[in-house]
Amino acid sequence: MASHIVGYPRMGPKRELKFALESFWHKESSAEDLEKVAAGLRASIWKQMADAGIKHIPSNTFSYYDQVLDTTAMLGAVPPRYGWSGGEIGFDVYFSMARGNASVPAMEMTKWFDTNYHYIVPELGPEVKFSYASHKAVEEFKEAKALGVDTVPVLVGPVSYLLLSKPAKGVKKSFSLLSLIDKILPVYKEVVAELKAAGATWIQFDEPTLVLDLDAHQLEAFTHAYSALESSLAGLHVVIETYFADIPVAAYKTLTSLKGVAGYGFDLVRGTQTLDLIKGGFPSGKYLFAGVVDGRNIWANDLAASLSTLKALEGIVGKDKIVVSTSCSLLHTAVDLVNETKLDKEIKSWLAFAAQKIVEVNALAKALSGHKDEEFFSANGAAQASRKSSPTVTNEAVQKAAAPLKISEHRRATNVSARLDAQQKKLNLPSLPTTTIGSFPQTLELRRVRHAYRAKKVSEEEYMKAIKEEINKVVKLQEELDIDVLVHGEPERNDMVEYFAEQLSGFAFTVNGWVQSYGCHCVKPPIIYGDVSRPKPMTVFWSSIAQSFTKRPMKGMLTGPVTILNRSFVRNDQPRSETCYQIALAIKDEVKDLEEAGITVIQIDEAALREGLPLRKSDQAFYLNWAVHSFRITNCGVHDTTQIHTHICYSHFKDIIHSIIDMDADVITIENSRSDIKLLSVFRDGVKYGAGIGPGVYDIHSPRIPSTEEIADRINKMLAVLESNILWVNPECGLKRCKYSEVRPALSNMVAAAKLLRTQL
Ligand code: GLN
Ligand code: ZN
Numbered sequence: 001m002a003s004h005i006v007g008y009p010r011m012g013p014k015r016e017l018k019f020a021l022e023s024f025w026h027k028e029s030s031a032e033d034l035e036k037v038a039a040g041l042r043a044s045i046w047k048q049m050a051d052a053g054i055k056h057i058p059s060n061t062f063s064y065y066d067q068v069l070d071t072t073a074m075l076g077a078v079p080p081r082y083g084w085s086g087g088e089i090g091f092d093v094y095f096s097m098a099r100g101n102a103s104v105p106a107m108e109m110t111k112w113f114d115t116n117y118h119y120i121v122p123e124l125g126p127e128v129k130f131s132y133a134s135h136k137a138v139e140e141f142k143e144a145k146a147l148g149v150d151t152v153p154v155l156v157g158p159v160s161y162l163l164l165s166k167p168a169k170g171v172k173k174s175f176s177l178l179s180l181i182d183k184i185l186p187v188y189k190e191v192v193a194e195l196k197a198a199g200a201t202w203i204q205f206d207e208p209t210l211v212l213d214l215d216a217h218q219l220e221a222f223t224h225a226y227s228a229l230e231s232s233l234a235g236l237h238v239v240i241e242t243y244f245a246d247i248p249v250a251a252y253k254t255l256t257s258l259k260g261v262a263g264y265g266f267d268l269v270r271g272t273q274t275l276d277l278i279k280g281g282f283p284s285g286k287y288l289f290a291g292v293v294d295g296r297n298i299w300a301n302d303l304a305a306s307l308s309t310l311k312a313l314e315g316i317v318g319k320d321k322i323v324v325s326t327s328c329s330l331l332h333t334a335v336d337l338v339n340e341t342k343l344d345k346e347i348k349s350w351l352a353f354a355a356q357k358i359v360e361v362n363a364l365a366k367a368l369s370g371h372k373d374e375e376f377f378s379a380n381g382a383a384q385a386s387r388k389s390s391p392t393v394t395n396e397a398v399q400k401a402a403a404p405l406k407i408s409e410h411r412r413a414t415n416v417s418a419r420l421d422a423q424q425k426k427l428n429l430p431s432l433p434t435t436t437i438g439s440f441p442q443t444l445e446l447r448r449v450r451h452a453y454r455a456k457k458v459s460e461e462e463y464m465k466a467i468k469e470e471i472n473k474v475v476k477l478q479e480e481l482d483i484d485v486l487v488h489g490e491p492e493r494n495d496m497v498e499y500f501a502e503q504l505s506g507f508a509f510t511v512n513g514w515v516q517s518y519g520c521h522c523v524k525p526p527i528i529y530g531d532v533s534r535p536k537p538m539t540v541f542w543s544s545i546a547q548s549f550t551k552r553p554m555k556g557m558l559t560g561p562v563t564i565l566n567r568s569f570v571r572n573d574q575p576r577s578e579t580c581y582q583i584a585l586a587i588k589d590e591v592k593d594l595e596e597a598g599i600t601v602i603q604i605d606e607a608a609l610r611e612g613l614p615l616r617k618s619d620q621a622f623y624l625n626w627a628v629h630s631f632r633i634t635n636c637g638v639h640d641t642t643q644i645h646t647h648i649c650y651s652h653f654k655d656i657i658h659s660i661i662d663m664d665a666d667v668i669t670i671e672n673s674r675s676d677i678k679l680l681s682v683f684r685d686g687v688k689y690g691a692g693i694g695p696g697v698y699d700i701h702s703p704r705i706p707s708t709e710e711i712a713d714r715i716n717k718m719l720a721v722l723e724s725n726i727l728w729v730n731p732e733c734g735l736k737r738c739k740y741s742e743v744r745p746a747l748s749n750m751v752a753a754a755k756l757l758r759t760q761l
Helices: 016-025 031-052 067-074 091-099 136-146 158-163 177-197 216-233 249-256 272-280 303-317 354-368 374-389 396-407 416-427 444-454 460-481 540-548 561-566 576-596 617-635 654-662 677-683 708-721 740-758
Strands: 057-059 109-111 118-120 151-156 202-206 237-241 263-267 287-293 322-326 505-508 515-518 521-523 527-533 555-559 601-605 643-648 667-670 692-695
Touching (some): 031 057, 031 354, 057 136, 136 151, 136 177, 151 177, 158 177, 249 272, 287 303, 287 354, 303 354, 322 354, 354 374, 396 527, 460 740, 540 576, 601 617, 677 692, 677 708, 708 740
Parallel strands (some): 151 202, 263 287, 601 643, 667 692
Antiparallel strands (some): 109 118
16 A cells, blocks of 8 residues: 655754755855755655655655745756856855845745745746756655665646746736746656656656646646656656645546546645545546645644545545545645654644654555554544543633624724724824834844743843833834834734734644745744633733833734734634634734723734635635634724724735725735835725725835935825825834844934925825
8 A cells, every 4th residue: 555745844853954054155064064964854854754664755855945946947947147057057056046146136936825835936938948957856866766765756847837937027928938838848858758767667746736726728738748748758657746725627627637647646635625526536547646644734633534535535546546645745844743842742642743744644554455553543543532622622711702703793883984083083193194013123132132031041020121121212213213103113022923822822832843934944833722812911011111101102013813823833623714713802802901001003913814815716705704804803892093003914915905905904004115006096996995004115125225205206106096194104014124224214214205295295
């Protein structure tokens, strides 16, 4: 009975690759040092899978930065600005594309489907000359073979590669990326030929775009590409992997009709309807790679349930044609539970990270072939049962409070224009009011004192004093700059989600549960394991202190329920929406306490609202509905005079504009400095909005300091599209990662620009 792993995390159990990369980039170690660390990680991963008994072990899922960038290198599709002149692509060119260099910026990066992983977007046009310029896939296959491990080399499939690309600058609008398919296939053929020569018997093409809403023309590209590859692939077993969602019916038909393909991989964790498709018809003689072990979460598999799914599938596809697999690459989960020494024992027994998931896949495959490891299964069954019945998971009061939420709308009683009038009477702000998004620069000393406090190396008293002083400093600076609505600067927070998660019940934290976000950057999401509640106020203390330092309005600063949900590992034993409603109730109590403490402006950040958006259009409305509803729950009960702000962190909001409006906030600040101002007209046209809107007036990611004229010009352009009485003036995001030497002059120019324009209104 066969087992298979779609892909594996690269960073290493203790982020070894991250540290090796950083040291190489800082010129503290050599290319050989970096290669040695990488080879060591690959070897241990292969050995781990081989020892566990996995039959189809992937190679080429390692990457120094990103697998899509690796494919760009393989195809020699280096944008001309990186000065590559042919030959095998080395670290120099590769990392320049990934990170930029002294003279050229990096290539664009974007989210990999609905994960928190980011890939480097290929830039293609009719002029690109493709050539076989990185032999990485073949080298890794050989490397594993030399270690005695027969692997399945993994390539990003040719059609998904093109569908995930963007047209290079200056390329005509009419240009179709898919028209390049016949230009890239010759390179794929060369790679395949070399892999065959090196002894490969299987090859995996990842074509995850098959789960998206593709049109007939796009689907046709798959048929075309794999027909064209058919003769080259002869003699190899080809598996096409799909993941992250249900595969649409049309795509399923296309996929299962492809020529020269031996098997298909499906995500059966997210793809619940895919099961029905398979049951409705599966081509005879083909392999089914059944992704039953969740690659996107940290929960131990319910082995008994998976086994029964697998048995049902076996009945359809045949005993020798079913392969037990992961739902997607394990890249999107944490690496190894073994290193979690601080986790509660009971909670730990409910979890499985990548290393444990490999063992689960193998155990399922063995059980399916009649060699069930009874001990392993019964331990798993016991853990499942303990999770279901544990009093740390269930909080009846929370469930009771959350249950009726669904049936009400939770809207503020007064409409937004009337609310803004009431608020203005109280706040008395000038037109074009100025504010910031929340955080101020986190200096080294600040990080140090927070760190030392956590490690119990400084006393609570000393810590409080340091934070108080920092808040005071930030308040004084804002007064000096003459900003209208102040913030406390968030010096007590390390991360906008973790800070709240740590104070809520129902969350657990790991020490090494890192997941790659982009390049060497990893995130360590909290784990929501139980019903969420708020034992006590979380921000009232610091917000009140901050307000006491000034007569100007001080914004209370909260993270919204959707963002907390989307940046955590979530429960899989209840719908996401229910967990979100529970978090919303906790934040609602915090809003109420802030209001009672005299805070009149409260910002509830939903930076990650978009991150949870389902891939398929047909699923999006449902998500947006409960997500936005959760946000409204947090603040529908406040007085008209309490001004609710929210902040979202991206400039592509056009398609979700109705949902943003439906949040019914009084003021919304958005990232906008790098996008087209015309986009803002959606806030005016078509929809009657009327709330305050603060599109970022300058790019906080750039170290360049914008002049007063430049900012004034930007605001003027906004005024051409938006009414002056709703426009706010603010940077586009928090200032946490900026330097004071940039923040001071930039904010000073921002205020000057607002003042200048006020005289012209
Ligand atoms: N209030 C947060 C900050 O200013 C918002 C961060 C974000 O938008 N990602 O840091
Ligand atoms: Zn932001």
